[in-house]
Amino acid sequence: MTKALLFAGTTEGRKIAEGCRGKKIELTVSVATEYGEALIEPAENVHIVSGRKDEGEMADLIRETGAELVIDATHPYAAEVTKTLKAVCAREGVDYLRVLRREDHEDLTGCVWVDDTQGAVDYLNGTEGKVLLTVGSKELPAYTAVTDWQTRLFARVLPLPASAEQAFSLGFEGSHLICMQGPFSQEINEAMLRMLDIRYLITKDTGAAGGFAEKIRAAKACGVTPVVIRRPLAETGIDVDVCLRLLGERCGWSSNTKKQITILGVGMGDPGTLTKAAEDACRAADLIVGARRVTEALSLFGKPVKNAVAAKEIEAILRAAPAEHIVVAMSGDTGFYSGTKGLLPLVRDLDPVVLPGISSIACFAAKAGISWDDALLLSAHGRPCNYVTKIRRSPKTILLVGGDSGVQDLLTALVDNGLGHLPVTVGENLSYPEERLTRGAARELAEQSFAPLALVLVENPDAENAVLTQGRPDGDFLRTEVPMTKSEVRAVTLSKLRLTKNALCWDVGAGTGSVSLEMAEAAEDGTVYAVEKKPEACALIEQNKRHLGVTNVQVIQGAAPDALRDLPAPTHVFVGGSGGELKDILALVLEKNPAARIVVNTVTAETFALALDAMKTLPVTEVELVELSVSRGRPVGGYHLMTAQNPVYLFSCKGGRNDG
Numbered sequence: 033m034t035k036a037l038l039f040a041g042t043t044e045g046r047k048i049a050e051g052c053r054g055k056k057i058e059l060t061v062s063v064a065t066e067y068g069e070a071l072i073e074p075a076e077n078v079h080i081v082s083g084r085k086d087e088g089e090m091a092d093l094i095r096e097t098g099a100e101l102v103i104d105a106t107h108p109y110a111a112e113v114t115k116t117l118k119a120v121c122a123r124e125g126v127d128y129l130r131v132l133r134r135e136d137h138e139d140l141t142g143c144v145w146v147d148d149t150q151g152a153v154d155y156l157n158g159t160e161g162k163v164l165l166t167v168g169s170k171e172l173p174a175y176t177a178v179t180d181w182q183t184r185l186f187a188r189v190l191p192l193p194a195s196a197e198q199a200f201s202l203g204f205e206g207s208h209l210i211c212m213q214g215p216f217s218q219e220i221n222e223a224m225l226r227m228l229d230i231r232y233l234i235t236k237d238t239g240a241a242g243g244f245a246e247k248i249r250a251a252k253a254c255g256v257t258p259v260v261i262r263r264p265l266a267e268t269g270i271d272v273d274v275c276l277r278l279l280g281e282r283c284g285w286s287s288n289t290k291k292q293i294t295i296l297g298v299g300m301g302d303p304g305t306l307t308k309a310a311e312d313a314c315r316a317a318d319l320i321v322g323a324r325r326v327t328e329a330l331s332l333f334g335k336p337v338k339n340a341v342a343a344k345e346i347e348a349i350l351r352a353a354p355a356e357h358i359v360v361a362m363s364g365d366t367g368f369y370s371g372t373k374g375l376l377p378l379v380r381d382l383d384p385v386v387l388p389g390i391s392s393i394a395c396f397a398a399k400a401g402i403s404w405d406d407a408l409l410l411s412a413h414g415r416p417c418n419y420v421t422k423i424r425r426s427p428k429t430i431l432l433v434g435g436d437s438g439v440q441d442l443l444t445a446l447v448d449n450g451l452g453h454l455p456v457t458v459g460e461n462l463s464y465p466e467e468r469l470t471r472g473a474a475r476e477l478a479e480q481s482f483a484p485l486a487l488v489l490v491e492n493p494d495a496e497n498a499v500l501t502q503g504r505p506d507g508d509f510l511r512t513e514v515p516m517t518k519s520e521v522r523a524v525t526l527s528k529l530r531l532t533k534n535a536l537c538w539d540v541g542a543g544t545g546s547v548s549l550e551m552a553e554a555a556e557d558g559t560v561y562a563v564e565k566k567p568e569a570c571a572l573i574e575q576n577k578r579h580l581g582v583t584n585v586q587v588i589q590g591a592a593p594d595a596l597r598d599l600p601a602p603t604h605v606f607v608g609g610s611g612g613e614l615k616d617i618l619a620l621v622l623e624k625n626p627a628a629r630i631v632v633n634t635v636t637a638e639t640f641a642l643a644l645d646a647m648k649t650l651p652v653t654e655v656e657l658v659e660l661s662v663s664r665g666r667p668v669g670g671y672h673l674m675t676a677q678n679p680v681y682l683f684s685c686k687g688g689r690n691d692g
Contacts (some may be wrong), residue, residue, distance in 0.1 A: 037099035045105035111264035130269035161231025215243025217331035221250030297389020300463035318356035343374035365391035439482035449581035541609020545573030
């Protein structure tokens with residue numbers, strides 16, 4: 033069995049000892065203090081010795097344990113220990129591994145860099161203002177050379193008798209001595225800096241395990257100058273993952289360093305909304321990853337954090353971080369408009385555990401005293417949402433709204449589209465002390481201000497009678513002399529288009545916009561471009577949009593095909609008027625999307641001939657031709673006479689040549 037000697041003075045040393053428990057290796061762990069000994073749990077194959085070792089004692093320990101390998105996981109600032117240990121290993125003929133903690137890639141602009149403690153003292157003697165020392169109790173004697181140090185300096189040291197006694201003996205006492213165990217979150221650092229009115233923060237580049245990034249970010253947030261003591265050696269080495277893998281290969285056991293990743297929902301932000309499972313995961317975590325707002329809510333656990341939002345960025349952190357318990361914290365619930373949806377496919381191979389949280393919807397519904405099993409749930413936070421059309425069709429709609437004016441924009445849209453009378457409930461800052469629920473009609477609340485992140489309940493009792501079939505009555509539309517596709521023709525046209533929920537549509541020669549608007553209602557998560565060359569017709573389409581409350585129609589004034597060239601590729605196209613340019617219009621459609629679905633309506637013989645030729649010569653398939661003759665009854669005395677409308681010819685097809 034391989035015998036190894038581990039000099040442990042860091043978190044990395046503890047992790048290596050834990051990784052060797054119960055494995056085929058006889059490991060002796062040397063720690064400098066009783067505190068270090070208390071942090072490492074012994075095992076049948078893991079033995080601990082404490083006390084600082086000089087060069088001779090290091091050599092004696094190597095010989096006594098029969099160590100074939102020495103692992104140096106001492107602190108990066110224990111330069112003399114590392115130099116001595118290297119020399120002893122070379123003389124004793126044993127292998128040597130240096131384990132280094134990962135460095136933080138933090139923005140270090142604005143930091144003052146010094147080479148050593150004396151450099152920090154010299155710098156402080158040229159300044160004024162209070163100073164927080166976070167360099168450990170052993171360094172404190174040197175800082176008594178700072179002018180007015182008794183009033184300027186505040187020391188943060190470990191809560192150990194030896195550390196406290198050292199500080200007391202020098203004269204650090206009262207509020208000038210802070211005995212706390214780190215690493216500390218950014219929020220705790222900020223609170224301390226502000227409470228003590230600190231101007232300068234003295235720290236070492238201790239890396240992620242030492243909370244270095246959290247110190248730097250806190251200093252910047254508080255306008256404090258960080259004074260950083262450089263690492264004494266420009267070292268090369270390996271991280272914990274690599275060390276355990278090499279030990280496994282050498283000793284014939286698996287390093288078992290697979291990351292334990294938990295993706296969890298934190299609820300509404302107040303730690304009181306965390307589930308018990310989420311609390312347990314956060315307590316066991318070595319690292320918490322998430323948006324700054326979310327990691328701030330978890331600062332009570334005192335864990336190192338990495339702030340990231342984008343799925344790719346989080347994935348990179350998960351793969352680069354040492355083997356450890358990692359929590360990815362998502363706001364609300366992991367299954368409701370959560371970043372979990374984009375992250376999971378990227379990290380399936382890491383076998384993450386997903387824990388649900390209390391969603392904003394559940395919290396809002398409880399606060400408002402309503403059920404939400406019959407509500408339409410929407411998010412208008414950072415994404416386009418055709419919510420007006422959806423609200424018209426839903427008796428109860430709950431929307432997650434974001435942005436500085438998100439709630440006001442929603443309420444204004446309801447008012448502008450004839451829905452200002454609908455009852456609305458707005459929930460802001462849910463679970464926080466400043467939580468507020470506001471109720472009233474949309475038009476009454478539209479003038480008020482609301483928090484950026486809020487939920488809105490819109491109730492629409494009229495939606496129970498909303499008509500879902502296509503072919504609105506002609507009287508639903510505002511009319512002028514502009515031509516309009518009649519109800520019966522419109523219904524058949526829309527059925528031939530075979531619209532999808534997310535369709536991107538062109539209506540070429542849109543006229544009053546009757547087809548455009550019904551296309552938009554069917555493709556409620558899509559967009560319709562209504563292209564019309566006559567200014568008065570474009571104005572009428574805009575009026576009909578507001579009249580019917582349809583928001584996902586964009587009016588484009590211009591003649592086709594030129595007006596179409598800059599539009600995004602369509603999935604569905606209706607041509608109701610072509611100005612004699614039908615073949616060029618269809619060719620452009622197929623150039624942009626060779627698989628587009630197309631319907632062309634013709635009334636005149638000339639347009640019929642153009643359409644028939646296009647169907648024969650362009651690369652299209654599934655061609656259908658329908659003649660639609662409609663007669664409408666009108667009363668004459670006590671009788672009804674049928675009056676024939678102009679016959680309409682409907683060509684429908686799909687891009688793609690069928691050569692079979």
